[in-house]
Amino acid sequence: MSAPTPDLPELVLAGSVSTRADVLVIGVTSSDGTPEILAGDAPIDEAVLGELLDALVAVGAKGRGEELTRVPAPASLPVASVLAVGLGDADKIDAEQVRRSAGTAARALTGVETVATTLSAVDLGAATEGFALGAYTYTEFRSEKSAPKEDAQPVARVELLVPSTRDRAAKAALTRSVAIAEAVATARNFVNTPPSHLFPAEFAERAKALGEAAGLKVEILDEKALEKKGFGGIVGVGKGSSRPPRLVRLSYSSKKRKAPKVALVGKGITFDTGGISIKPAAGMEAMTSDMAGAAAVVATVVLAAKLGVAADVTATVPMAENMPSSTAQRPGDVLTQYGGTTVEVINTDAEGRLILADAIVRACEDDPDYLIDTATLTGAQMVALGTRTPGVMGHDEFRDRVAALSQEVGENGWAMPFPKELRGDLESRVADLANVSPHRWGGMLTAGIFLKEFVAEGVQWAHIDVAGPAFNTGGPFGYVGKGGTGVPVRTMLAVIEDVAANG
Structure with a gap:
């Protein structure tokens, strides 16, 4: 008998949002009810982040923990839409909140094949675990009658945005977190x-x-x-x-x-x-x-x-x-x-x-x-x-x-x-x-x-x-x-x- 392995998304480091990505996931904090984008040192232009924040404010995003807000992407991004996920109070963000927010985003993106995210620039390990475990499904005993159709499949690939894909610490953090997930x-x-x-x-x-x-x-x-x-x-x-x-x-x-x-x-x-x-x-x-x-x-x-x-x-x-x-x-x-x-x-x-x-x-x-x-x-x-x-x-x-x-x-x-x-x-x-x-x-x-x-x-x-x-x-x-x-x-x-x- 071979060792059974769970079916998790492919998780990779990325230095930019690729043309393969369908959706960009960003983190949003809440400070006195006012949302702010928290992108860390992710390779996203500040002007683009400013556009996104204006769009989020316009549709009433608050940045509360695990709140989801989806808006069309600016023309300068090679994705169709941006999903903002709340991280809660900016002063109280920890690894578990990043993990929970990443998981919430992953669960919301069924039917999307490839996702890029800036949550990895907030906490790479927690974002990796959250996306992997949020995308987890168990379908071994579902026949064609009830198996998820193409528009309900979990996220297949997550591109974790980091300043450098060659950074040894980032590679080690990814390897460790994939093993944990x-x-x-x-x-x-x-x-x-x-x-x-x-x-x-x-x-x-x-x-x-x-x-x-x-x-x-x-x-x-x-x-x-x-x-x-x-x-x-x-x-x-x-x-x-x-x-x-x-x-x-x-x-x-x-x-x-x-x-x-x-x-x-x-x-x-x-x-x-x-x-x-x-x-x-x-x-x-x-x-x-x-x-x-x-x-x-x-x-x-x-x-x-x-x-x-x-x-x-x-x-x-x-x-x-x-x-x-x-x-x-x-x-x-x-x-x-x-x-x-x-x-x-x-x-x-x-x-x-x-x-x-x-x-x-x-x-x-x-x-x-x-x-x-x-x-x-x-x-x-x-x-x-x-x-x-x-x-x-x-x-x-x-x-x-x-x-x-x-x-x-x-x-x-x-x-x-x-x-x-x-x-x-x-x-x-x-x-x-x-x-x-x-x-x-x-x-x-x-x-x-x-x-x-x-x-x-x-x-x-x-x-x-x-x-x-x-x-x-x-x-x-x-x-x-x-x-x-x-x-x-x-x-x-x-x-x-x-x-x-x-x-």
């Missing part, structure tokens, strides 16, 4: 693939193909190996399905002496019915996204290899399908996790923590310095933080570091506590632990406290709950369409690079 889009592709086609064995093979293409060391444990080695959580969750579970390990070595070691763990439930504790039918189709943590982890370790980060990174990825059947685990069962801890299964729909626990123990056997796990773990995450803000838990110092870096890259992780009184609610009548508490309060936090029990001493650990942020069930926004979002790939990359730089 490809990783995020890869995670999106995994999440958007329906469970009929992405089940544990298939997911494992696709992860293997990506890993081998990136030069990673790959190990896959099938159901027999999992049973033999004592991965009771993964086996227990997966035994209700006719499609057995897997554990995938992808390892990247930086070949650096004394390189820090980072472990990644991601929940890979390829479909979650809830098992015997079955979910309500309404909205269950969204549980195709319950492997988003695994998707992000696979994409991130491959990205770390592509970028050559100065840290050793190993992803441990448990994959299972949680189904009700005569062979499924039952409420009241006791399973033995990898490493020997026994868990009473009170609710089979709290299955993610069971497979993560096995994977965390296995990951800790490698003696990593840091461990990040991520999962679409609890509906309580959305109740507490909404659908766009990941909850970050774990050891206090590392938790805060991860949350801060997540906010810097625009994925907006928020640090959450572990109240001591919640640990007692996980006491079991018959086993070492229960997999849920007897009440609904603090469900996101309780799940994190459960996972903490499996983290080895001396390993700095953070847990990122992305139940809402990993899958957009609402309308498109910024560079995010409906479906898989790719969160938290960029957060994990930022943490790995920070660890590589600062230990």
